[in-house]
Amino acid sequence: MDPQAFIRVSVGSLGLRVPIKSLNDTKPTGIHALSPPCVCEIRLPGFPVQTTSVPFVSSPEATPDTNSIASTFYLGESDVKALLTPGCFYTPHACLEIVVFTGHKGTHCGVGVKRQQIGTFKLVVGPEWGHGKPVILFNGWIGIGKSKQENGKPGAELHLRVKLDPDPRYVFQFEDKTKLSPQIVQLQGSIKQPIFSCKFSQERIPQVDPLKSFWSSSVGSSDLEIERRERKGWKVTIHDLSGSAVAAAFITTPFVPSTGCAWVARSNPGTWLIVHPDGCRPESWQPWGKLEAWRERGIRDSICCRFHVLCDSHEHRDDLLMSEILISAEKGGEFYIDTDKQVRAAAHPPPTPPPLPSPRSSGDYAAALNPVSGGFVMSCRVQGEGGRCSKPPFVQLAKRYVTCVEDAAIFMALAAAVDLSIEACRPFRRRLGRSSRRHSW
Structure with a gap:
């Protein structure tokens, strides 16, 4: 690359x-x-x-x-x-x-x-x-x-x-919407080089789109009723060109409406776990990061994405907050990890964290990719709910945090989770009575 x-x-x-x-x-x-x-x-x-x-x-x-x-x-x-x-x-x-x-x-x-x-x-x-x-x-x-x-x-x-x-960067583009299991290419000028493939799956529930309007003939199933009230079982796996799974993101806390409202609130955010293969145990995953997302209501709604690195070394036992960003629910925006930015979109900016660990270091900060703390790490532009044309995620990644293809893959999984969080945080439909099931919320 x-x-x-x-x-x-x-x-x-x-x-x-x-x-x-x-x-x-x-x-x-x-x-x-x-x-x-x-x-x-x-x-x-x-x-x-x-x-x-x-x-x-x-x-x-x-x-x-x-x-x-x-x-x-x-x-x-x-x-x-x-x-x-x-x-x-x-x-x-x-x-x-x-x-x-x-x-x-x-x-x-x-x-x-x-x-x-x-x-x-x-x-x-x-x-x-x-x-x-x-x-x-x-x-x-x-x-x-x-x-x-x-x-x-x-x-x-x-x-x-x-x-x-x-500050050299790798630039990546998802070729289509994340839910359509797109290919991920690296951009080098006008050249597009395939690097990864992205596979989306939705487990334990029927393969339906919970965000589309459905009529009385399609709401009789209890499974559909559950799906209408929570979004869970979503998983994105990143594969290299050989077909090997090199990173993944999956929902660990379902996206469900909070009590008294019809949207995912700060009090009970949905959560993604970002993982990479465990080098010691074949076909096992090692946790690397956690992404929380919820909807902030206002004149213009926003989606808040909060990312932690999971740390388990002798020096650090707590999860480290790396970024907390507000993204316009309608227009979309940019999620980023950049410790230089003093003015952040979040109401409570996170403290400056230490260097980001390598996905392959199992959270050991002694094996961080670069000893220099701070600066740009990654950014991901995503589309909002009001987008009429498809704009797949566009990702930039600092070169100093990448020593091999597998290092880049973990950030692609994070970018996919951010993109899917915009959809997972859409307002839910209210539970409808029989006489009003033909009307959407």
């Missing part, structure tokens, strides 16, 4: 200060007090604006944490090419731009409140962005805004660290 070239642009070590300088001394003699909060908008053409807070540095000698990451952009080859093309974004040269503000944005007591712009830092996108090598583009303090003093006050200074790192 050959990966595609990606780069990771990280902005971190943020800090803000306004030095007090005497007229005869260029060294700062103190720090002006600023009214918190201070925030910045980090902009890169072609990407959504990212907003993060900027800590205030109260001491002239203090330096912000050099290891902290405030914002991350991931660029493919086409993204870098566009940024390096003059005029592509209606400017001679594309720039990474950081605009710093103080104050809240919004209203206070019914009166509009405007943020005050403190200053701007710009970094021109240069040829080094396309070299695929790690490089620190900027590290240290820099004055932002006007250089001249206004009302006797010097301008603010921003501390930041901008770094480029190569």
Whole structure:
């Protein structure tokens, strides 16, 4: 498997200060007090604006944490090419731009409140962005805004660290809906290379679609009545090109409506177990991860997917929360494992976990695939309930977490479970009386 070239642009070590300088001394003699909060908008053409807070540095000698990451952009080859093309974004040269503000944005007591712009830092996108090598583009303090003093006050200074790192990825595409047992191909430009096959099965219950409308002639069976009130027995097995099963995901806790409602709620989520073959016991499975999913009701419903890695080593006995993501129930969205992202879709973001273990390490963190903690691990784009055309799962996987085909297979099983969770979390039909069985809920 050959990966595609990606780069990771990280902005971190943020800090803000306004030095007090005497007229005869260029060294700062103190720090002006600023009214918190201070925030910045980090902009890169072609990407959504990212907003993060900027800590205030109260001491002239203090330096912000050099290891902290405030914002991350991931660029493919086409993204870098566009940024390096003059005029592509209606400017001679594309720039990474950081605009710093103080104050809240919004209203206070019914009166509009405007943020005050403190200053701007710009970094021109240069040829080094396309070299695929790690490089620190900027590290240290820099004055932002006007250089001249206004009302006797010097301008603010921003501390930041901008770094480029190569971040190659494998890109996979399910050829059809997961329930149709599709083939999984690796994308390399315009080339599609078959890598896995995906087999969906539905055990212990009739092979029916519980989400379709059915009339009185089809609801007499007690099995169908059970299926209408719970979704269980779903299993996805990932096979390599030789036909050997190399990973699987199956429902361990059924997707059932919670008491008093007709949907899967947070109080009782459905659960998938992600497994891989046990090297010591033929035809046995070894647990690797757990995916929980439920429906969050609101103006626009969302599906929450929460993923844990199951750990059973001497150092770690607890399950480790790796990701908790909200996906639009109607439009779909992206599930990801990325410890660099500070702003998450979930209401309660998980803590930064240690490195992800290899599927073949049986949860032993001493045998983690890579000693570097944090960063992008995987992403999976899935279709929502309102999609009119079929959009099978699209998966990206960091190269550093893959040493063989079997390592990639476990993430394909996870992606399949995320995709099927969108369907498993659809609202259920209410139990109907005989006189009203011709009407759907």
